[in-house]
Amino acid sequence: MKIWVVRILSIIGTLVAVFGFEFFMRGLVAQDQSLDYIYRLAVLAGLFVTLAVSLNLINGITGQFSIGHASFYMVGAYAGATLTNSLYKIQPLGPETWLFVVALGGAVAAGIAGLIVGLHSLRLKGDYLAIVTLGFGEIIRIIVFNQPFLGGSFGLNIADKNDKSLWAVLLLAILCIAVCRNLCQTPHGLAFLAVREDEVASSAMGVNVTRVKVTAFIVGSAFAGAAGALLGVYDGLITPDTFRMDVSFLILTMVVLGGTGSITGSVIAALLLFSIPEWPRFMVEGGKPWQVTGATLLAGAICLIVSVYLVKRTIDEYHGPQRTKTLRIVGIVGGGIIGTVLLGTVFGLIPVLANRTWDVGALRMVFLAVTLIVLMLIRPQGIFGHEEFGWQKAMKALRFGKPGANPT
Amino acid sequence: MDVLLSPLAGLQMDFGALPQQLVNGILIGSIYALIALGYTMVYGVLRLINFAHGEVFMIGCYAALFTSWAMGFTATGMQAAKPPTSNIVTLLIMLFVSMAVCSLVGVTIERFAYRPMRNQSRIASLITAIGVSLLLQFGGQLFLPPLQQNIQAEVNPFRDTISLTLRQAPASLKQEFKTASLAQKAAEERLAELAPPGALTSELSPEALEVRERLSELTIKSNSLRAQVNDASVFVVIQKGKLIMFAAALVLMIILRHIVLKTATGRAMRAVNHDFQSASLMGVNVNRVITYTFMIGSALAGAGAMMNSTFEGTAITPFAGVALGVKAFVAAVLGGIGNIPGAVLGGILMGVAESLVVWVGLSGYKDAIAFVILIVILLFRPGGLLGSSAVEKV
Amino acid sequence: MTTPLLSLDEATIKFGGLTAVNKVSFDIERGDLFGLIGPNGAGKTTCFNLITGVYKPTSGKILFKGSEIGGTPPNRIAEKGICRTFQNIRLFPSLSVVENVMVGAFLRHKTNIFSAFLYLPGAIRETEQFRAQAMALLEVVDLADVALARAADLPYGKQRRLEIARAMATQPDLLLLDEPAAGMNPQEKEELHLVVRRIRDEFQKTVLLIEHDMRFVMGLCEKIVVLDHGEEIAAGPPEAIRNDPKVIEAYLGEAV
Numbered sequence A: 001m002k003i004w005v006v007r008i009l010s011i012i013g014t015l016v017a018v019f020g021f022e023f024f025m026r027g028l029v030a031q032d033q034s035l036d037y038i039y040r041l042a043v044l045a046g047l048f049v050t051l052a053v054s055l056n057l058i059n060g061i062t063g064q065f066s067i068g069h070a071s072f073y074m075v076g077a078y079a080g081a082t083l084t085n086s087l088y089k090i091q092p093l094g095p096e097t098w099l100f101v102v103a104l105g106g107a108v109a110a111g112i113a114g115l116i117v118g119l120h121s122l123r124l125k126g127d128y129l130a131i132v133t134l135g136f137g138e139i140i141r142i143i144v145f146n147q148p149f150l151g152g153s154f155g156l157n158i159a160d161k162n163d164k165s166l167w168a169v170l171l172l173a174i175l176c177i178a179v180c181r182n183l184c185q186t187p188h189g190l191a192f193l194a195v196r197e198d199e200v201a202s203s204a205m206g207v208n209v210t211r212v213k214v215t216a217f218i219v220g221s222a223f224a225g226a227a228g229a230l231l232g233v234y235d236g237l238i239t240p241d242t243f244r245m246d247v248s249f250l251i252l253t254m255v256v257l258g259g260t261g262s263i264t265g266s267v268i269a270a271l272l273l274f275s276i277p278e279w280p281r282f283m284v285e286g287g288k289p290w291q292v293t294g295a296t297l298l299a300g301a302i303c304l305i306v307s308v309y310l311v312k313r314t315i316d317e318y319h320g321p322q323r324t325k326t327l328r329i330v331g332i333v334g335g336g337i338i339g340t341v342l343l344g345t346v347f348g349l350i351p352v353l354a355n356r357t358w359d360v361g362a363l364r365m366v367f368l369a370v371t372l373i374v375l376m377l378i379r380p381q382g383i384f385g386h387e388e389f390g391w392q393k394a395m396k397a398l399r400f401g402k403p404g405a406n407p408t
Numbered sequence B: 001m002d003v004l005l006s007p008l009a010g011l012q013m014d015f016g017a018l019p020q021q022l023v024n025g026i027l028i029g030s031i032y033a034l035i036a037l038g039y040t041m042v043y044g045v046l047r048l049i050n051f052a053h054g055e056v057f058m059i060g061c062y063a064a065l066f067t068s069w070a071m072g073f074t075a076t077g078m079q080a081a082k083p084p085t086s087n088i089v090t091l092l093i094m095l096f097v098s099m100a101v102c103s104l105v106g107v108t109i110e111r112f113a114y115r116p117m118r119n120q121s122r123i124a125s126l127i128t129a130i131g132v133s134l135l136l137q138f139g140g141q142l143f144l145p146p147l148q149q150n151i152q153a154e155v156n157p158f159r160d161t162i163s164l165t166l167r168q169a170p171a172s173l174k175q176e177f178k179t180a181s182l183a184q185k186a187a188e189e190r191l192a193e194l195a196p197p198g199a200l201t202s203e204l205s206p207e208a209l210e211v212r213e214r215l216s217e218l219t220i221k222s223n224s225l226r227a228q229v230n231d232a233s234v235f236v237v238i239q240k241g242k243l244i245m246f247a248a249a250l251v252l253m254i255i256l257r258h259i260v261l262k263t264a265t266g267r268a269m270r271a272v273n274h275d276f277q278s279a280s281l282m283g284v285n286v287n288r289v290i291t292y293t294f295m296i297g298s299a300l301a302g303a304g305a306m307m308n309s310t311f312e313g314t315a316i317t318p319f320a321g322v323a324l325g326v327k328a329f330v331a332a333v334l335g336g337i338g339n340i341p342g343a344v345l346g347g348i349l350m351g352v353a354e355s356l357v358v359w360v361g362l363s364g365y366k367d368a369i370a371f372v373i374l375i376v377i378l379l380f381r382p383g384g385l386l387g388s389s390a391v392e393k394v
Numbered sequence C: 001m002t003t004p005l006l007s008l009d010e011a012t013i014k015f016g017g018l019t020a021v022n023k024v025s026f027d028i029e030r031g032d033l034f035g036l037i038g039p040n041g042a043g044k045t046t047c048f049n050l051i052t053g054v055y056k057p058t059s060g061k062i063l064f065k066g067s068e069i070g071g072t073p074p075n076r077i078a079e080k081g082i083c084r085t086f087q088n089i090r091l092f093p094s095l096s097v098v099e100n101v102m103v104g105a106f107l108r109h110k111t112n113i114f115s116a117f118l119y120l121p122g123a124i125r126e127t128e129q130f131r132a133q134a135m136a137l138l139e140v141v142d143l144a145d146v147a148l149a150r151a152a153d154l155p156y157g158k159q160r161r162l163e164i165a166r167a168m169a170t171q172p173d174l175l176l177l178d179e180p181a182a183g184m185n186p187q188e189k190e191e192l193h194l195v196v197r198r199i200r201d202e203f204q205k206t207v208l209l210i211e212h213d214m215r216f217v218m219g220l221c222e223k224i225v226v227l228d229h230g231e232e233i234a235a236g237p238p239e240a241i242r243n244d245p246k247v248i249e250a251y252l253g254e255a256v
């Protein structure tokens, strides 16, 4: 059967690509130990893609306003860590196979947490549900904080860490994307979308709204849990502070910025938002010249796009004589340039500011926040809106089979 | 389960300490209420969770701090030969500056971040709010003085306490304690007579040894009696400054009530709260109402910020607004978001609940209790305590 | 005597002090084209909400195929074979037209959700099958040409027809239409008339409809029940209703 051929081929293709990437990254690290953090960035990027796509299932596809996704991430991480610490020594599996066990353990634990929160979603709507999910995350975090056997505020060490697990992270991300994508192509997925659009109408059409919501919460949080478990095993240390509210907000932002409901959007926004805070690191900490150049170019490109959009909007919104319009645009652009130069000079003149060593952590968050606000102001419906067109078009253009092969 | 419940084993409930904790809770609750009012008012008119409200509070704290510095209340200033003295005017200046700065910040945020998003989906505005909140937090970390800061304690001129005894210990017990402590004192004097201080045991006469023995017995007895007297009597100690804080919060709330119920602006606010669309169709200047709402709400947060950091002495960091903001928001939801008396009720309840958690000895869970209450309440009354939960008509 | 398809037996619901539906009883036989009319606020939509499980009756019984359904959750009632349209159109606005109809078909799914996650051949086949059924229904209501448009982008009249197609996709035994002709021009009403007849004659559905347009109802329905202030004031064939003094008074009373 043709479909099976396509399916098996795409699974093999995925595996080859993932392991190819893994070996490439390992080669990079072997060559230059200082590139280790790039490997780490790749792992974190993969995890955030998983988190964003799985939250998109709850938030974007099913329309349940959940803003506490980090709590499921956390439950998975602690479950995986406890599992490894207690069982790894006495079981026969190798470190690679163990990753599957850990991910599964994290997924199950987080899935149960998802079930509990999902049951609340039956009675609460909108902002109220949002604040309950947020509260749930805080409660879990504070409970862990107060449990000495989970390491309390110092965090939990995982003795048998596995810092060569990029491939597992990538497979998880691909699996998550594939599952959500597949779902949306079947009537089951339509039922999820219908619940997002109108609960009353969908239940009148025979959709079991309860079941859909709870399923969405369970599946979405299970993926987040698996991601958490892999994070724990990769890092070897997890602390409650890794899963603070701002992580939830970051994930939520990825979903909204990508366009609620759009899987492609979530993936791209996750990569974008994840990488934005890393640029100042290059710029401020004086990385290698190519890094500084690359980062500056990227940042410049973003700024350019943003300003072009802004200017375009002023053009679109202004209905008046051509002359004033041109003057305005010139004014905006010129003002911007003069402003930047002035600001730079002023900063350079004030000795405190000129010699100040910037707090990189804070600088990157500021960077993130500004990008967030500006992007929201320019394109509030998110990069992709409800659409998936980028993906589908690309697939059609390449005459590729059905997207979303599955390595299980 | 065992492990989870283990902290419950260490519960301590000293009922004599309860009134004190309740009073503490109500006092801090008034601050929560002030901040919760800002959340509730904004939600009422815009249906937006103003995540940046906690950061407005944080800015209010710094405004108060800088004002106090400008008036000479710095660490070095306090060590100067003639340190500045504080009085009610100092406090009023700080309060005013803090409220003014906060209103300005609030209105600016509304104008430049929220207004352009008004016709967009609510989640988009929410994300913008989160963005503003992050920007203020980390921008603060970049530009504001590093490390945590405290307003000098001397800024608060009302540091003396008043003590309120709610229940006296029984007279007989008190009498017993008095006799015991007299006997103890007598034994002490006798011992001092018999043996010079610092004398070795071997140098003591038998009588002195006996007196020493008796003294240690008497000390134990009088100490235990003192503890009994303390346990039997119930009293509350309050710093005068905190009472002033509470009173000021009440006054501000009464003023707010007056504005909302008696003025034209208040009427417009209530109209927008009730139905944004119709209100604007009926000629209410919605933009102006929203500006006023942000102005008033932020000013209240500023007042809360100044009083919290002056009278409660809470440390100021660029992230001070996060925890407090979340708590105040929960308080607002608890009372029924969009409902002004609800916010006050929720704030006070929140303060009391927190101090009760501390009272039973679970202070590690202090920050979680807000959410536990919230979830429980929402499950039974989805609209909050005073809010209404309208059923959707089909 | 056979059991009626649907029978209301003194069905009553109170909202606080307001009795929106008061002891309403009527029987609908298989194959009926049944009308429910009454002035604004008479309780017609509330009747639909009782039948479809949105509200639970305060007292009285609602029997479908002889078994009690009062208070059953809406999705279970849809599975039993009753489906409805909404007076204030409730489509899935950002889904496409054909997807809207496919949601209606969902309750007949055979595959489980795991085959959907993995996109197994069973799920693919079912998707195609539902899509084909949906397209066929769209032909019936004459919307096939806009199958890929967003539901929200359709004009009003087409949205109403889409609601009917979506409800038909559940393959109900009893179809409830809440003011299907509202807001339509005379020509659209004429087309709708034919569609409803076709649904009854060709698809053999039983239809219960609410409508304010008297000409439309009188021309279409064979039996009519009239509600006023939640109470049933008349029942019978159109001719009898037209001349019933109570009905005339209810409507005129409203007009004054």
Ligand SMILES: Nc1ncnc2c1ncn2[C@@H]1O[C@H](COP(=O)(O)OP(=O)(O)OP(=O)(O)O)[C@@H](O)[C@H]1O
Pocket: B391, B392, B393, B394, C015, C018, C020, C038, C039, C040, C041, C042, C043, C044, C045, C046, C047, C087
């Ligand atoms: N959920 C509810 N809560 C309170 N009252 C309700 C509710 N639903 C309906 N009502 C009231 O019940 C009465 C009947 O309403 P219903 O919608 O059934 O009227 P209708 O006959 O469909 O009128 P129309 O022709 O205008 O659609 C109205 O007075 C309405 O306000």
Ligand SMILES: [Mg+2]
Pocket: C044, C045, C046, C087
């Ligand atoms: Mg109606």
